[in-house]
Amino acid sequence: MKTPWLVAALVFGACQIAHAQGTLKIGVLNDQSGIYADFGGKTSVTAAKMAVEDFGGEVLGRKIEVIDADHTNKPDVAASVARKWFDTEGVEMITDLTNSAVALAVQNLAKDKGKITIATGPFSSALTNESCSPTGFHWTFDTYAAPRGVATGMIDDGAKNWFILATDYAFGHAMQQDLTDTINKKGAKVVGAARAPLGTSDFASFLLQAQSSKADVIALANAGTDMTNAIKQAGEFGIMAGGQRLAALAMVISDVHSLGLKTAHGLVAATPYYWDRDDASRAFGKRFMEKTGRMPGMVQAGTYSGVLHYLKAVKAAGSTDGAKVADKMREMPVKDFFADGATVRKDGRVEQEMYLVQVKKPEESKQPWDYYKVVSTLPASLVTRPLSESKCPLVK
The missing domain is CATH 3.40.50.2300 (Response regulator)
Incomplete structure (x- = not known):
């Protein structure tokens, strides 16, 4: 037995x-x-x-x-x-x-x-x-790549004052911190910030705060329908028409498809992949x-x-x-x-490496899903946190 x-x-x-x-x-x-x-x-x-x-x-x-x-x-x-x-x-x-x-x-x-x-x-x-x-x-x-890629290019192009609208959980907090660090290191300034609950449908109070800040750029540290809703409502408030620019730090191409080029054109983002690149x-x-x-x-x-x-x-x-x-x-x-x-x-x-892209105007698009202009190539050294700055125990 x-x-x-x-x-x-x-x-x-x-x-x-x-x-x-x-x-x-x-x-x-x-x-x-x-x-x-x-x-x-x-x-x-x-x-x-x-x-x-x-x-x-x-x-x-x-x-x-x-x-x-x-x-x-x-x-x-x-x-x-x-x-x-x-x-x-x-x-x-x-x-x-x-x-x-x-x-x-x-x-x-x-x-x-x-x-x-x-x-x-x-x-x-x-x-x-x-x-x-x-x-x-x-x-x-990641939240290091987005600010380094997008903010560096826009600051070099004259965007000195920034307002950050972040989603209120781990991703948004990390993006806000990494973006703030990048802005400060580049000699620009964060003039205001707000955090919106994940999944909110009403961005009015946050966008009005951003608009009144007179920031050159309103950086959206959110994603998915949170981001597309914020962009649509920013258009309704005339924010872009008033001269302020939007930086969509976590934008993907399906967001542009959902928004349409009439609404999304001019948005700036960074991405490691674009289907029409090569x-x-x-x-x-x-x-x-x-x-x-x-x-x-x-x-x-x-x-x-x-x-x-x-x-x-x-x-x-x-x-x-x-x-x-x-x-x-x-x-x-x-x-x-x-x-x-x-x-x-x-x-x-x-x-x-990644790519700094800008969403095309409707008349610039030649075929379905032809949405991006590749503005520049962002070297890996720019968009990846140096190991010398890492807090990862595996590196130490």
């Missing part, structure tokens, strides 16, 4: 063998029904599946499967889903994670369990700064359009890139062990249309 502990050990061993020989699951966890649903959402799931398809559909003898869930912008919901995925469903990596508070919660959980996270949707630079993780990566954009970007954009009916933004492109790089690292490591895969991800350069030759740093941040 076998002792209970022996039976348990045999069962555990059998489960481990079955898991090793079974499906490798990648989870896309994001907002699919709220203010960020168009930011990444279901089309980010499509991008992840495209990466799996292009990789070949299997790795280390295991079929690759993409599963997804809606975190409803609640960190406790996201952590519950992630825990279940890691503990009972064989998920080895979670990506997208749009919403900074969600991303921080899931990255911390994944660190404890030795699992990989690749944040492509959230912006908070804390993910690779004070809250960095040995198995956590930030792929697309042949490789256009090729991915065309494939994505065929599958979704829309062009990809930086979140979808970043999700594709992050998933593909992860799978290459799994193959190179010969293992799905989080620590081993993370080492390979840092060791290997990123090679795809999104970030060709970019490096993955010790803190988990992808270091790559």
